[in-house]
Amino acid sequence: MSKKMPSLKTPNDVALYCTLRRALRKAPDFIGGYDCIVLLNVPSDRCAEDYDTCAASLMLRLSANRDDMAYVMITAADKPRAIVKRLEADHKKRRLLIFKEQAVDLPLQVSLSIDVEVDLAPISVMDFRIGCRIAYQIDATATEAEAAMKYPLDHVWAALRRGRPIKGALARLAKASELSSSGSKSKGELPLLEAMYGFGAAKTWGLELAQDLKDWQRGTIDWSEVDTGIVLSGPPGVGKTQFAAALARQCGIPIIAASLARWQANGHLGDLLKAMRTDFAKAKDSAPSILFVDELDSFGDRNSFTHDHKDYSVQVVNAFLEHLDGLDGREGVVMIGATNDLSRIDPAILRPGRLDRHVAIPLPTATDRIAILQQQLGQELPSKHHSRLAAATSGFSGADLAKVARDAKRVARRARRHVTMDDVVEVLPEIVPITGKPRRALAVHEAGHAADVVVLAKCKFHGAMITEHTRNDGRTVTGGGAFYGY
Structure with a gap:
C-alpha cells in the first residue's frame, strides 16, 4: 500500500487521505474519470492546506497524466477576485477538486461551475487506526x-x-x-461557563449562544438567527468580565476586550477613533469572536451632554454606533457590553438591531455563593457548615468570595497544610447565631408581614423564614424574610 501512496509519510496524512476518499464516494464521475468539478468543504477546525499532501497523492493514484486533474486550495484570506483568477487557470482541467475553508463565500461564477459539493468529515477512529498502521x-x-x-x-x-x-x-x-x-x-484559569455559578439568565443565554455558534459553523443555521448583541448589567464584582471570558472559553473562540477608557488612552480624538476601529476590525478578522466593551455607560447619553466637550463626546458615540451597525454585515462577531448603570447609556446604543438584549446579573444566591466559594477553593466544604457560610456571605459578590478564598488559602499556606473550614471562618466576618430575644423580635416582625399579606389579600403568601446565623461586620444583613407574589 505504501507504494501506491508514496507521499503519505505521516499518520495524519494517511488519515486525511481516508477522509478524502470517503468524501469522493459522493462524486463517482470524478473517480470514474469523467469531467467533474468537486467542492470539498473543509472542517471548521482545519485549514485547506492540511489536505495538500493527500490531494497530491490522490492525483498520482487516479491518473498518471497530471494534466488531466488539478486541485485548488481556497482559504479564508483569499479575496473573491483572486479566487476567480486562480480557478480560471485550472478550469481547463477535466477533473478539479476545490478545497474550501468554512469562512469562505465563493463568488457566484465559481459556485455555478460546481458539479458536486461534499463535506469532508473529521478523522474517524478507523481513519486514525489506518494512519497509525500504514505510516508508523x-x-x-x-x-x-x-x-x-x-x-x-x-x-x-x-x-x-x-x-x-x-x-x-x-x-x-x-x-x-x-x-x-x-x-x-x-494560574487561576477560568473554567467553562457551564461550570460556573451565579450568572442566572445570563448563563442560560451564553450556553444557548455557544450552541448557536456551533450550528452556524456547521452551516445548519444562518448568522441572522444568532443573537449577536447583549448588555450585561449588575453591581460591581458580580463577574461581568469573568462571564465574557468564560463564555469565550465555552464557545472556543477568542475575546477582544475593550472600553472607552482604553481607547481614550491612545491620545486625541483621532487616536481614540482609530483604536476603536482597530478593535472592531480585529474582532472581524478573528471571527468567530467576542468583542467585549466594559463600562458601556462611560459613553454617556448624547441627550444629556452639556459640558464644553459635547462635540467630542457626540463624535465618540456616533462612531461607536456606526461600528455597531456594521456588526450586521460582519458575520461571526458577538458584541457584549457591560455596565453598572443601564440608565446612563445612550438609548441609541440599546435600540433594536444594536445591543437590544439586556440581562441583569444579580448578586449570587446562598446556594451559588457556597458553590462559588468551593470552586475558588478547589475543594468541597462540609454540608453541615453551609447554613453558617450562607449567613456569613450574605450580600457578597463573586469578587468578594474570590477574596475570601485567597485569604483562606494564605492562612493555610502559612500553616503548610490544606485549607480547612476553620481557615474560611477565620477570614470571614464574625458569624453570630440568631437566638433568644433577637430571634423572637425577628419572628414578630416577619409575622407582621405575613398577617398584612393575608388580611389585605392583595397577593399570595408563600411563607416566612428566619436564618440561623447573621454576621457582625457593620453591613446590613437580612436575618429573615416573608415571601409573597402576585
Whole structure:
C-alpha cells in the first residue's frame, strides 16, 4: 500500500487521505474519470492546506497524466477576485477538486461551475487506526484509538513513535495533560461557563449562544438567527468580565476586550477613533469572536451632554454606533457590553438591531455563593457548615468570595497544610447565631408581614423564614424574610 501512496509519510496524512476518499464516494464521475468539478468543504477546525499532501497523492493514484486533474486550495484570506483568477487557470482541467475553508463565500461564477459539493468529515477512529498502521506500523485497537483521540490530534501525532506500541504515547499524553491542567489551575484559569455559578439568565443565554455558534459553523443555521448583541448589567464584582471570558472559553473562540477608557488612552480624538476601529476590525478578522466593551455607560447619553466637550463626546458615540451597525454585515462577531448603570447609556446604543438584549446579573444566591466559594477553593466544604457560610456571605459578590478564598488559602499556606473550614471562618466576618430575644423580635416582625399579606389579600403568601446565623461586620444583613407574589 505504501507504494501506491508514496507521499503519505505521516499518520495524519494517511488519515486525511481516508477522509478524502470517503468524501469522493459522493462524486463517482470524478473517480470514474469523467469531467467533474468537486467542492470539498473543509472542517471548521482545519485549514485547506492540511489536505495538500493527500490531494497530491490522490492525483498520482487516479491518473498518471497530471494534466488531466488539478486541485485548488481556497482559504479564508483569499479575496473573491483572486479566487476567480486562480480557478480560471485550472478550469481547463477535466477533473478539479476545490478545497474550501468554512469562512469562505465563493463568488457566484465559481459556485455555478460546481458539479458536486461534499463535506469532508473529521478523522474517524478507523481513519486514525489506518494512519497509525500504514505510516508508523502501529497496530492500535479501537479502544486505544478512542482514548488517543480525546487529546488534540497534533499532540497525538507528536507523541507517537514509529513501530512502538501506542501505550507509551498514551502515557505521555496523560502525563502532559495532567501537568497542563495543574498549571492552568495554578494560574487561576477560568473554567467553562457551564461550570460556573451565579450568572442566572445570563448563563442560560451564553450556553444557548455557544450552541448557536456551533450550528452556524456547521452551516445548519444562518448568522441572522444568532443573537449577536447583549448588555450585561449588575453591581460591581458580580463577574461581568469573568462571564465574557468564560463564555469565550465555552464557545472556543477568542475575546477582544475593550472600553472607552482604553481607547481614550491612545491620545486625541483621532487616536481614540482609530483604536476603536482597530478593535472592531480585529474582532472581524478573528471571527468567530467576542468583542467585549466594559463600562458601556462611560459613553454617556448624547441627550444629556452639556459640558464644553459635547462635540467630542457626540463624535465618540456616533462612531461607536456606526461600528455597531456594521456588526450586521460582519458575520461571526458577538458584541457584549457591560455596565453598572443601564440608565446612563445612550438609548441609541440599546435600540433594536444594536445591543437590544439586556440581562441583569444579580448578586449570587446562598446556594451559588457556597458553590462559588468551593470552586475558588478547589475543594468541597462540609454540608453541615453551609447554613453558617450562607449567613456569613450574605450580600457578597463573586469578587468578594474570590477574596475570601485567597485569604483562606494564605492562612493555610502559612500553616503548610490544606485549607480547612476553620481557615474560611477565620477570614470571614464574625458569624453570630440568631437566638433568644433577637430571634423572637425577628419572628414578630416577619409575622407582621405575613398577617398584612393575608388580611389585605392583595397577593399570595408563600411563607416566612428566619436564618440561623447573621454576621457582625457593620453591613446590613437580612436575618429573615416573608415571601409573597402576585
